[in-house]
């Protein structure tokens with residue numbers, strides 16, 4: 001996929017992040033899963049319940065056996081979590097690995113606001129997932145998180 005495509009789909013994810021119900025103490029994140037040049041699922045933080053993450057919301061809309069997943073790219077405005085406060089749910093990093101998605105594109109890495117040190121990117125790379133960062137879109141991806149103290 002070209003850089004232009006990456007920007008197109010990340011901008012779509014950023015638009016989705018703007019749909020998140022805003023709450024104190026949680027990020028607003030958008031995610032898009034793309035395969036064969038088409039959007040196959042989308043999600044955003046708190047879309048279907050107060051604890052759901054964007055990547056999780058998108059993955060929940062697909063059959064885990066969907067063959068397109070093994071050639072898909074997931075765009076997330078934020079680095080997928082490697083630990084979560086809701087212990088009963090898998091971190092998004094684990095969900096992405098379980099779905100066998102080979103490529104993850106993110107706009108910004110998780111600041112240590114809620115989790116001491118997010119290792120989502122490292123964990124994905126260790127498992128052979130290609131991770132692309134688009135720092136030039138980080139500011140746009142953070143725009144809907146101004147309510148959080150990210151310092």
Ligand SMILES: [Zn+2]
Nearest residue numbers: 053081091092
């Ligand atoms: Zn997550």
